[in-house]
Amino acid sequence: MLSPAVQKPYFEAWLKRTRRQLAPSGRLSEIAWLLALEDGSGHDDWRVKLRDLLEGSELPSLDLLMRIDSLLAGSKLRNDPVESQLGLF
Numbered sequence: 001m002l003s004p005a006v007q008k009p010y011f012e013a014w015l016k017r018t019r020r021q022l023a024p025s026g027r028l029s030e031i032a033w034l035l036a037l038e039d040g041s042g043h044d045d046w047r048v049k050l051r052d053l054l055e056g057s058e059l060p061s062l063d064l065l066m067r068i069d070s071l072l073a074g075s076k077l078r079n080d081p082v083e084s085q086l087g088l089f
Helices: 009-021 027-039 042-053 060-074 079-089
Strands: none
Touching: 009 042, 009 060, 027 042, 042 060
Protein backbone atom coordinates (compact mmCIF):
# COMPACT_ATOMS: atom_id res chain seq x y z
CA MET A 1 0.00 0.00 0.00
CA LEU A 2 1.08 3.59 -0.41
CA SER A 3 2.95 5.29 2.40
CA PRO A 4 1.13 8.08 4.28
CA ALA A 5 3.43 10.66 2.68
CA VAL A 6 2.22 9.64 -0.78
CA GLN A 7 -1.53 9.65 -0.11
CA LYS A 8 -3.61 10.07 -3.24
CA PRO A 9 -7.22 10.69 -2.20
CA TYR A 10 -8.67 10.49 -5.73
CA PHE A 11 -6.85 7.25 -6.44
CA GLU A 12 -7.94 5.81 -3.10
CA ALA A 13 -11.58 6.67 -3.89
CA TRP A 14 -11.22 5.13 -7.37
CA LEU A 15 -9.61 2.03 -5.89
CA LYS A 16 -12.39 1.56 -3.33
CA ARG A 17 -15.11 1.98 -5.97
CA THR A 18 -13.34 -0.29 -8.47
CA ARG A 19 -12.84 -3.03 -5.88
CA ARG A 20 -16.55 -2.94 -5.16
CA GLN A 21 -17.44 -3.06 -8.88
CA LEU A 22 -15.08 -5.96 -9.58
CA ALA A 23 -16.24 -7.97 -6.55
CA PRO A 24 -18.99 -9.94 -8.34
CA SER A 25 -17.82 -13.30 -9.60
CA GLY A 26 -16.38 -13.15 -13.10
CA ARG A 27 -16.33 -9.36 -13.40
CA LEU A 28 -12.54 -9.08 -13.09
CA SER A 29 -12.08 -11.80 -15.72
CA GLU A 30 -14.52 -10.04 -18.03
CA ILE A 31 -12.65 -6.73 -17.80
CA ALA A 32 -9.31 -8.54 -18.24
CA TRP A 33 -10.66 -10.26 -21.34
CA LEU A 34 -11.85 -6.95 -22.85
CA LEU A 35 -8.50 -5.26 -22.14
CA ALA A 36 -6.64 -8.21 -23.68
CA LEU A 37 -8.77 -7.96 -26.83
CA GLU A 38 -7.84 -4.30 -27.21
CA ASP A 39 -4.08 -4.63 -26.93
CA GLY A 40 -3.52 -8.20 -28.09
CA SER A 41 -1.86 -9.39 -24.89
CA GLY A 42 -2.89 -12.35 -22.79
CA HIS A 43 -6.02 -12.52 -20.69
CA ASP A 44 -4.05 -13.96 -17.76
CA ASP A 45 -1.55 -11.09 -17.91
CA TRP A 46 -4.38 -8.59 -17.51
CA ARG A 47 -5.95 -10.54 -14.65
CA VAL A 48 -2.64 -10.43 -12.77
CA LYS A 49 -2.19 -6.72 -13.54
CA LEU A 50 -5.74 -5.91 -12.39
CA ARG A 51 -5.20 -7.83 -9.15
CA ASP A 52 -1.97 -5.88 -8.56
CA LEU A 53 -3.87 -2.64 -9.10
CA LEU A 54 -6.62 -3.68 -6.70
CA GLU A 55 -4.07 -4.60 -4.03
CA GLY A 56 -2.50 -1.17 -4.40
CA SER A 57 0.92 -2.58 -5.26
CA GLU A 58 0.87 -0.92 -8.68
CA LEU A 59 -0.40 2.48 -9.80
CA PRO A 60 -2.28 2.60 -13.12
CA SER A 61 -1.61 5.19 -15.77
CA LEU A 62 -4.36 7.76 -16.20
CA ASP A 63 -5.25 6.19 -19.57
CA LEU A 64 -5.65 2.74 -18.02
CA LEU A 65 -7.64 4.12 -15.09
CA MET A 66 -10.03 5.85 -17.49
CA ARG A 67 -10.30 2.76 -19.72
CA ILE A 68 -11.17 0.53 -16.76
CA ASP A 69 -13.77 3.08 -15.66
CA SER A 70 -15.35 3.17 -19.09
CA LEU A 71 -15.53 -0.63 -19.25
CA LEU A 72 -17.07 -0.81 -15.78
CA ALA A 73 -19.55 1.93 -16.64
CA GLY A 74 -20.63 -0.01 -19.71
CA SER A 75 -19.99 2.85 -22.08
CA LYS A 76 -21.28 2.52 -25.61
CA LEU A 77 -19.36 -0.37 -27.09
CA ARG A 78 -22.30 -1.43 -29.24
CA ASN A 79 -24.89 0.47 -31.25
CA ASP A 80 -27.73 1.98 -29.32
CA PRO A 81 -30.96 0.33 -30.60
CA VAL A 82 -32.89 3.60 -30.29
CA GLU A 83 -30.35 5.48 -32.42
CA SER A 84 -30.21 2.72 -35.02
CA GLN A 85 -34.00 2.75 -35.38
CA LEU A 86 -34.26 6.52 -35.82
CA GLY A 87 -33.44 6.07 -39.50
CA LEU A 88 -36.70 4.18 -39.94
CA PHE A 89 -38.75 7.36 -39.48
